[in-house]
Amino acid sequence: MLDHVNGIAFGVFLFLFLLVTVLGFAAARWRRAASLDNLDEWGLGGRGFGTFIAWFLIGGDLYTAYTFVAVPAALYAGSVIGFFAIPYSIVAYPLVFIFLPRLWSVSHRHGYVTPADFVQGRYDSRVLALAVALTGILATMPYIALQLVGMQVVLQVMGIGTSSDSWFVNDLPLFIAFGVLAAYTYSSGMRAPALIAFVKDTLIYVVILVAVFYIPHQVGGWEHVFSTVSDSFTSFNAENADAIATGAAAPKGTIPPPAAQWAYASLALGSALALFMYPHSITGVLATRNRSVIRRNAALLPAYSLLLGLLALLGFVAIAAGVKVENPQQSLPQLFEDQFAPWFAGVAFAAIVIGALVPAAIMSIAAANLWTRNVYKAFINRDATHAEEANQSKLVSLLVKFGALVFVLALSKNLAINLQLLGGVWILQTLPAIVIGLYTRWLHRWAVLAGWAAGMAWGTWLAYGVASPTQKHFGGPLVFLPGTETKVYIALLAFGLNLVVAVVATVVLRAMNVAEGVDQTRPQDYHADLGDPGVEARLDPEAPAHA
Amino acid sequence: MSSRRHWTLIGVLLAPAVVLPLWVPLYDHEDPTFLGFPFFYWFQFLLILVAVAVTVPAFWLSRQADRLDRVRHGLTPDAGDPTRTDGR
Numbered sequence: 001m002l003d004h005v006n007g008i009a010f011g012v013f014l015f016l017f018l019l020v021t022v023l024g025f026a027a028a029r030w031r032r033a034a035s036l037d038n039l040d041e042w043g044l045g046g047r048g049f050g051t052f053i054a055w056f057l058i059g060g061d062l063y064t065a066y067t068f069v070a071v072p073a074a075l076y077a078g079s080v081i082g083f084f085a086i087p088y089s090i091v092a093y094p095l096v097f098i099f100l101p102r103l104w105s106v107s108h109r110h111g112y113v114t115p116a117d118f119v120q121g122r123y124d125s126r127v128l129a130l131a132v133a134l135t136g137i138l139a140t141m142p143y144i145a146l147q148l149v150g151m152q153v154v155l156q157v158m159g160i161g162t163s164s165d166s167w168f169v170n171d172l173p174l175f176i177a178f179g180v181l182a183a184y185t186y187s188s189g190m191r192a193p194a195l196i197a198f199v200k201d202t203l204i205y206v207v208i209l210v211a212v213f214y215i216p217h218q219v220g221g222w223e224h225v226f227s228t229v230s231d232s233f234t235s236f237n238a239e240n241a242d243a244i245a246t247g248a249a250a251p252k253g254t255i256p257p258p259a260a261q262w263a264y265a266s267l268a269l270g271s272a273l274a275l276f277m278y279p280h281s282i283t284g285v286l287a288t289r290n291r292s293v294i295r296r297n298a299a300l301l302p303a304y305s306l307l308l309g310l311l312a313l314l315g316f317v318a319i320a321a322g323v324k325v326e327n328p329q330q331s332l333p334q335l336f337e338d339q340f341a342p343w344f345a346g347v348a349f350a351a352i353v354i355g356a357l358v359p360a361a362i363m364s365i366a367a368a369n370l371w372t373r374n375v376y377k378a379f380i381n382r383d384a385t386h387a388e389e390a391n392q393s394k395l396v397s398l399l400v401k402f403g404a405l406v407f408v409l410a411l412s413k414n415l416a417i418n419l420q421l422l423g424g425v426w427i428l429q430t431l432p433a434i435v436i437g438l439y440t441r442w443l444h445r446w447a448v449l450a451g452w453a454a455g456m457a458w459g460t461w462l463a464y465g466v467a468s469p470t471q472k473h474f475g476g477p478l479v480f481l482p483g484t485e486t487k488v489y490i491a492l493l494a495f496g497l498n499l500v501v502a503v504v505a506t507v508v509l510r511a512m513n514v515a516e517g518v519d520q521t522r523p524q525d526y527h528a529d530l531g532d533p534g535v536e537a538r539l540d541p542e543a544p545a546h547a
Numbered sequence: 548m549s550s551r552r553h554w555t556l557i558g559v560l561l562a563p564a565v566v567l568p569l570w571v572p573l574y575d576h577e578d579p580t581f582l583g584f585p586f587f588y589w590f591q592f593l594l595i596l597v598a599v600a601v602t603v604p605a606f607w608l609s610r611q612a613d614r615l616d617r618v619r620h621g622l623t624p625d626a627g628d629p630t631r632t633d634g635r
Contacts, residue, residue, distance in 0.1 A: 086591045087568030090598045094561040097602060097609070223583030254577075255587040261571040269569055290626075295609055299602035302595050309592055527616050529626035 005159045009337075012346025013158065013353070016203070017177070020196045020354050024184030027191040038386035039113045042189035043369045043393055044287045047108065051296045053194055057362075058284040058297060059304045060197035062089075062275065064143075065150035065356035068204070068311060073328040075315030078233050078252025081260055083312055087268035089305040092275045097298040100276060101291040102438045105528040106521050108286075108535045114366075115282050116374040119433045123445040124517025126378050131452055132430045133374035136279040139423035140367045143278070144404040145416040147356040147363075148174060149329070152408070154352045157333035171409050177353065178360075182401045185361045186394050190287055193361040200358050203351035205307065207336075211348070212310040215339045219321045225313075228320040230254050248469055254316070259486075263478050266489040274428040274491060277435075279366035280359065290530035360401065368396035418474035422463055425477075425491040429455035429498050438526065441519055443502050444509040451502030459494030466490075550619065553612035560605045564598035 040047055049057060067085065074082025103118065112118045116136065120129035152174060160173050184192045216222050233252035243249035251257075256264050275281060285294055311332075318335040325334050336348040372393040377384045384392070408416055429452050436443055468475025478487040509516075528535050567573065574590040581589045614624045 083588075083591075087571075087594070090568045090591075090594055091565050093598060093602065094564045094605075097561065097605065098557075101609075101613075221583060223580075226580075226583060226585060255585060256571070256575055258572070258575065261575055264575075265569045265571045291613065292610070295606050299599055299606055302599050302602075305595050306592065309588075309595070313588065524617075524620035524622055527613065527620050527622060529613075529617075531626040532622060535626070 006337075006342045006345070008342040009158065009346035009349065010160070012343050013350045016199075016347065016350035017353065020199050020357065021180050021184065023195050023199065024181070024188060024192040027184070027188040027195040030191050030195055037390050039369060039372065039389050039393060040111070042390045043113055043365055044283065045190035045194055047287055048289050049194060049287050049293070050289050051293045051300070054284070054288045054293050054297055055300050056197040056201050057194045057287065058281070059301055060193065060200050060355070060358040061280055061284045061362045062301070062359075063304045063308055063355075064147060064359040065352050066143075066146040067308065068352060068355060069150045069153055069329050069332060070146075071308065071312040072315035072318070072332045075312055076318050076323075076331040077315075077328040078236065079250065080253050080256055081264055081267070083309075084264050084267040084271070085312065086305060086309045087265070088271040088275075089308065090302065091268055091272035093298040093301060095272060096276055096285075097295055099435050099438055100285055100294050102526045103282070103434070104285060104288065104291055104294055105535075106438070106525045108530075109525045109528045109532075110521065113286070114279065114370050114373050115277070115430070115434050116370055119437065120374065120378070121520040122437045122441065123433070123448065124519065125445040125449070126374075128433060128445050128449050128452075129374050129378065131449060132433050133370040135426050135430050135452075135456070136277075136370050137367045139427040140279055140363050141400065141404060141407070142416045142419035142423050143280075144360050144363045144367075144400065145407045146420050147360040148178065148404060148408045149416060151177060151353050151356045153327065153329045154333050154349050157330050157337055158349055174409070175405070177357070178401060178405050181357050181361060182364075182398050185364060185397055185401075189394075190283070190362070190365055193358045193365075194287070196354065196361075197358050200351065200354045203347060204355055207344075207348045207351045208307050208311050210344070211314060211336070211339075215314070215321065215335065216317055218339060219317060225317050225320040226254060229316045232319055250469065262481075263487045263489065266492050267477065270428060270489040270491040270495070271424060273431060273495070274424050277427045277430050279370055280363040283362060283366040283369065360404075364397040364400045364404075365393070367400045368393040371396045414471070418471075421474060421477055422460060425459035425463060425494055426456055428491045428495050429459065431495065432498060432502050441516075442506065444506040444514065445517055446514065447502045447505035447509055450505045451498040451500075454501040455494040455498030458497050459490055462490045462493065550612045550615035553608050553615065557605045557608050557612065560601045560608070564594075564601055567597070568594050 071082055071085050074080075103115070106112070106121075107118055110117075110121055112121065114133065114136070116129040116133035119132045120126060123129075152171075155173050188195075216225055219225060220228075233254060237244065237251050237253075240249045244251050276285070288294055288297075314332055314335060315328075318331040321335060321338065323331050323334050323338060325331050333349065333352065337345050340348060372384075372389050376392050377389060381388065432443060432451055433448050437448075462479050463477070464473050466475045466477075466479060467473065477489055477491070479490055479493065480486065481488045481493070568591070574587055576586045579586055584592075617626070618624055
């Protein structure tokens with residue numbers, strides 16, 4: 001299974017992979033706590049990460065390997081709308097700046113580990129918390145699966161495991177990589193991805209900076225890149241004019257056509273709103289030491305956006321460099337293999353694969369915490385001790401990763417991509433419960449639930465109805481705005497319905513005097529910071545969670 | 548100055564970082580190019596820098612606003628000792 005593999009590239013790759021494996025296991029001893037037997041330590045790294053570590057951790061968490069592979073792939077394929085990842089990542093941080101410190105404060109004061117814990121405390125409804133938790137788990141699972149897809153394309157380009165007929169032998173390297181990841185996440189918890197993120201991000205920065213300065217220079221400069229790509233797309237559009245006219249093929253371009261501007265903007269806004277509803281983003285944020293860490297990072301994290309934008313353009317560079325691959329996702333790794341010396345190609349491949357491990361670890365921890373706190377503790381074992389909670393989370397983190405693995409290998413990769421698309425639509429429907437809940441209790445708990453249900457149902461139904469040249473359902477994230485010829489992002493439409501239903505139902509429920517539950521939070525909890533009563537640097541794991 | 552005015556100012560500062568990237572017709576053009584990049588691309592890279600530039604003053608304002616908010620909610624202006632990193 002190792003034919004056609006460059007020995008030097010593979011050697012460097014293996015060395016770096018082994019290095020992060022050692023780091024992952026050693027992380028259990030880093031910033032050592034008395035015990036990892038509770039979720040604050042295992043699941044949130046002791047809630048003690050400062051600005052510097054948080055920058056690596058959250059950056060490594062949000063800018064995933066799949067993003068690094070898929071965004072250049074979109075541009076390589078001539079689908080320039082994929083560049084919406086840039087405005088999306090610009091718009092997200094001012095929003096973070098405003099609302100996340102409030103979530104941090106209230107979560108720290110009440111010992112909330114998950115966003116659904118907050119919803120439970122605020123709205124006094126286990127059912128609403130369950131809805132938020134299940135949405136989070138559902139949206140996270142395919143996201144983990146996609147990290148595997150990112151790893152897979154790198155391994156394919158390296159030539160590992162492509163010559164056998166058995167899918168098991170082909171994918172053995174993936175099994176090994178994920179097995180190792182599962183083992184150190186199990187033993188070190190959140191500390192493992194935090195420590196590995198240093199290596200991951202350093203490698204990524206070096207590789208991308210070298211790539212964006214060296215490769216375009218090799219192929220004749222950016223001006224040449226853009227003109228080559230433009231010519232190539234123009235001739236593609238001319239040759240396929242008939243297919244484009246009937247909708248059997250999509251036209252290619254280097255900038256979005258005017259008709260796609262709403263799509264571009266709505267994808268950016270919808271994704272920005274959804275970003276920090278994902279459990280893994282919130283888990284990363286709750287692992288920070290104080291309120292200022294989050295706000296400082298809102299100013300520092302855009303450095304990654306710059307990186308992502310440059311990386312995206314490598315999709316165009318690949319066209320100019322003459323990279324020809326069937327699967328556009330292989331364009332970036334193939335470009336690296338063609339242009340870099342073997343040892344540096346090994347570094348680049350390792351950067352992407354390690355880049356998949358960090359978010360996969362955090363996502364599985366976040367999903368496991370949701371299960372433990374809002375399903376297991378809320379419904380199955382209400383008297384679970386902190387040690388039982390931690391054990392449950394550790395086991396579920398294994399299950400989640402194994403599930404993602406089976407998903408990608410045995411089922412279909414396309415299914416994972418479709419579900420990830422739906423995940424974005426679904427997770428946005430938890431925004432009213434979480435973000436609006438941070439500011440006001442005016443929305444009634446059952447109204448929030450009704451809005452969520454309406455948004456989920458309509459969003460899923462809209463996505464089901466989208467056909468593409470290659471598939472009949474779930475063909476893309478865009479639909480026509482009802483009554484117009486303008487395409488917009490499904491998640492935003494569903495979110496609009498969600499809000500309308502929540503507001504109308506609140507008015508009705510309040511008029512009927514339906515019980516609204518007891519809010520366990522006080523106004524001052526949303527402003528608490530490190531050092532206030534109840535916000536100790538090291539939480540007492542035996543303190544009641546919902547005091 | 549009450550915290551409300553601080554927060555309004557923070558909102559005004561951060562608004563361009565939200566509005567400009569979403570105002571696609573503003574930058575969906577080929578020209579003028581810069582170092583070979585179409586306007587569409589280099590303008591969005593510029594917006595990243597704009598976002599950082601407005602977030603830094605917003606950060607300093609938010610620290611003052613937080614202190615005012617804390618007092619309003621019956622907390623001390625500053626929480627604990629910020630240099631303390633753990634309970635030991």
